[in-house]
Amino acid sequence: MYKIAILGASGYTGAELIRIINNHPEMEIEVLAAHSKAGLRVDKVFPHLRSLELPTLIKIEDIDYSNIDLCICALPHKTSQEIIKRIPTDLRIIDLSADFRLENADDYERWYGNAHKALEVQDEVVYGLTEFYRQEISGARVVAGTGCNAATGQYILRPLVEKGVIDLENIILDLKCAVSGAGRSLKENLLHSELSEGTNAYSVGGVHRHLGEFDQELSKIAGRAVNIQFTPHLIPANRGILATAYVNGNYQAVREALSQRYENEHFIHILPSGETPSTHHVRGSNECHIGIVSDRIENRCIIVAALDNLTKGSSGQAVQNANLMLGIDETVGLSLVPLFP
Amino acid sequence: MYKIAILGASGYTGAELIRIINNHPEMEIEVLAAHSKAGLRVDKVFPHLRSLELPTLIKIEDIDYSNIDLCICALPHKTSQEIIKRIPTDLRIIDLSADFRLENADDYERWYGNAHKALEVQDEVVYGLTEFYRQEISGARVVAGTGCNAATGQYILRPLVEKGVIDLENIILDLKCAVSGAGRSLKENLLHSELSEGTNAYSVGGVHRHLGEFDQELSKIAGRAVNIQFTPHLIPANRGILATAYVNGNYQAVREALSQRYENEHFIHILPSGETPSTHHVRGSNECHIGIVSDRIENRCIIVAALDNLTKGSSGQAVQNANLMLGIDETVGLSLVPLFP
Amino acid sequence: MYKIAILGASGYTGAELIRIINNHPEMEIEVLAAHSKAGLRVDKVFPHLRSLELPTLIKIEDIDYSNIDLCICALPHKTSQEIIKRIPTDLRIIDLSADFRLENADDYERWYGNAHKALEVQDEVVYGLTEFYRQEISGARVVAGTGCNAATGQYILRPLVEKGVIDLENIILDLKCAVSGAGRSLKENLLHSELSEGTNAYSVGGVHRHLGEFDQELSKIAGRAVNIQFTPHLIPANRGILATAYVNGNYQAVREALSQRYENEHFIHILPSGETPSTHHVRGSNECHIGIVSDRIENRCIIVAALDNLTKGSSGQAVQNANLMLGIDETVGLSLVPLFP
């Protein structure tokens, strides 16, 4: 049994990691750390985990790493880099924050507003979009979990850019995002009274931080600068991202690019012609469902993708990457059937 | 007091008409008709209307029109045209169905799949988007209430097409629609269990019927065929449409076109720079809020509009049009402050 | 036009007061005050009020009372008494906090944990349950708005205790409460992620503060100590309280007591035999719906009441009381048809 330490266990991605790893046949949770909740039993922070046998939450500075096979950090960005630079340099790490997703420190500072303080770690980092960095992740010391929106969008766009089947100047991504993506933070707009029964756009106009990842990754694939339009919307739901992509390209070519790319992927499902996905149908699972539709206007396609932001978009991805890093079959522990209704 | 007959009073738009007209100082509800519920008191169909003094529901064929100043039909399409052709031809009518929205009978048949059976009425019809057909509506015998999605989108797009400030080949409208737009119909996908806590696209690829209205209206303005891309999404909320439009055009020109067009409109509000609207903030009101944002990509704008599909998108629009038709000030009875939270 | 000052306009009851008073034909909002939001336009705090013409928020200490006919305080308890004792003593006040609901200062301290600091005001206070203190409210200088849960329960219980038709030793009140009752406060359990899609009891075992009101009022009526059992539950909805009362008494006597008591009340509706109410059907209105059912066990009745906590349970009650205090017909401005769906 590989021993896992979870740093930042009191947030939603922390809880989701516990949910998944607790049932993983080859991993066990050895350490749970969380700053402000240190000293508490997990069920005081997450009563839904009451029946599990779990270590008590400790302070991050009190972790004994000698026994740990892999660290997963579910900490806020900026904090995460400070912590990770102090973890023993031979320990393998998956970081779920934004701190190591951008290769270029200037890009990081531009999107996140603070300087990168752990550049020495950055060199060892692999971007954690499993299906596209599988081999690198297997050998990586540090894996940067992707943004949940960035993952959803890239599952649609990467194969299309790779195959050159769409116009790179006209890529629009309209996202509908559940609220858990914002974490367990006390903000007025996350209150039930403010959020239920309505929807709104946010970070409109190309200012959402996940664009840093899109820019980096799509440009790398295309070999030229690719800038997409990206508008997220908050919907009254707790889990799930639905991405609607508008692209210019031939429908058959688009469908073929996506179908071929994912035909051997365990967790990515291209829906039959005529079907589009729903976030209802991926809840709690590590699956991504993708539907492709031809518009009435020639050479335009709409591609819709759905995944659970906390699972495939974050903690499920982390476990999938952890499997690779530890030499376990990639799908182990991730047979999470969607919870419906 | 003008006497109003509501035909099709057992659906959500019927109930919304009752809610509004009940408090209207110059109208009173004289007749409520509904096919399958005829004979029932309204509170048996809508317990929330329990405290109002309302006529009992009667059959449509039993209506005595002699006393009526205006009919509002909130019937399903196809049924509506059958009923309306039998209403006395000197009576003024507002129809909320799709039956008279499209001027061209072939267009109607193409989008709705059935032949137009009341062409003699069609000639007297004015399209009911108040702010753009005000004068024609005032004198019309029959007004065709717009589709709720079509209204929301046109509030964004019409001024832009009129002023010629956007590229007509690249108009994308991504809608997030609350479920009451689908009516009080017993369909599996409208069940709480199937709908709450998730979202999905529907009618993807240019097949939603409201495109007939967009095509007709925008092409008329442009003087050439204008086809937009339009993807609606169902969100877990009961009221509200949020439309996110992606257009190519200069931000200042776009903002100016919209601001100028609506500066004297009572119910359409252009938000200050930097703000975008939320369906939370228009619930139950006759308001439409529009926010305009410049994308990071040059010459691209995102425009977001929010309205309540049952009010401004349907029954509120109907009362606004009824005011015009009856010579009442357009805003009377429509000071409906949004209900929040 | 009577000029109203609202102190504490940035919370939900403040917003609800604005919604109602804005459309009131004999009142106008002269002052809006709020501590931390002073200086802001109302739409910065409540975007749903964007289209109204309202005074800018000011500091409470900057209010010029010379022009004001009535103050409504929608402030937190403890703060409220501090503010109210400094308001000119000839000004009429409705206080929505808990600070003046309990006549006895010891009771106040016991339930609220802090000493009563405005005993000089307490002597002038009338308890604000309109239907039972109508005459006193008309002449009162200060009216203490009731707790929303306390109002709902009393609408069921008062007539039964008055008529002596139920066993005073066995009164159980099980409440299902929407979240806006907790205000616009940043608490983890009020986040959408924590609250939607589930329910839980809180303040279990007779510790909820509104019991102070039940004890005071029911004991006063009975002429002896009456203690009820009261368990509130938080449900995933924004507005509404559903109270289910379990009492021992003859069904006919119970129904008669309630029917007779409310037959001339404008806002309280006893449902026909066989029907029970729903919070869906009172949303945004000043109505209370009450259904009465005989249990299969002899001499047991279940009474269910529904009202909107922000309207009839708080701000609607306040306006109803304000009407009385200002000599306006009690129902003016309160023809708020429930918003459904």
Place this chain on the structure above:
Amino acid sequence: MYKIAILGASGYTGAELIRIINNHPEMEIEVLAAHSKAGLRVDKVFPHLRSLELPTLIKIEDIDYSNIDLCICALPHKTSQEIIKRIPTDLRIIDLSADFRLENADDYERWYGNAHKALEVQDEVVYGLTEFYRQEISGARVVAGTGCNAATGQYILRPLVEKGVIDLENIILDLKCAVSGAGRSLKENLLHSELSEGTNAYSVGGVHRHLGEFDQELSKIAGRAVNIQFTPHLIPANRGILATAYVNGNYQAVREALSQRYENEHFIHILPSGETPSTHHVRGSNECHIGIVSDRIENRCIIVAALDNLTKGSSGQAVQNANLMLGIDETVGLSLVPLFP
């Protein structure tokens, strides 16, 4: 691998059985049958099961039972008994309908309104409340899965009646029930528009059918007729039952009765003093959480229990019973960590 047939696989309990059994290490799904959906792949009925390898839905009459180790019937009551009487009489069966829950045919007819047509099967039936019929279930040919409400209430009440620590004349059970308990049926009150954002009581006054189970079971334990009061309420959530029980009895005795009874139970958790459960924290799991609180009134206790109606209340219970019937450890396949948020 034991081979399982699921009859009635197109409802929510059917889908939940598939979710659980699909990951069960000692069971496999051999047959999925459903009347109206026969011939369809499961993902056409339940898109969330898209990624599973499952047999195509067949007609119930086409099932080949020769290969089957256990049948689970998730059919509507009345239909279920017709089907089950035609299943080979040596096959072991778990029935999730109400058809075999009541031992006495008259009771069945009284509560369900139709005659019992499979009395020959009834003799072989064991009531499926695992923790109380463990041994009988192990040897039973037919197990009648309990009503979900009946299970929740009995988890609270059985130990108290067994130990004689509460007054049998004053037992009140107030339930808050999520909508999936009503199944995937097209009823107006189950629409999102009718249900979300509000709550109401139903089957008030002792008429809910699950009372048949309470009467039977509690009377059997007490050795005398025990009738409880029971009021269910529909809450806007998809999964979960919260039962609030009001009983007269000594707090310590009540807590002791419950704690002792469940101290060795894997799935039933008595919460520490001062805590009460939430349906949020059992979603998708086979757990039942129970909190016990002393009321301020002497000798009164409030006990609150939470479980997921589709899991512990139905399909999880079925798998737990199937484990017993097949000689598998009772907890196998049921380590379903609650999904939160």
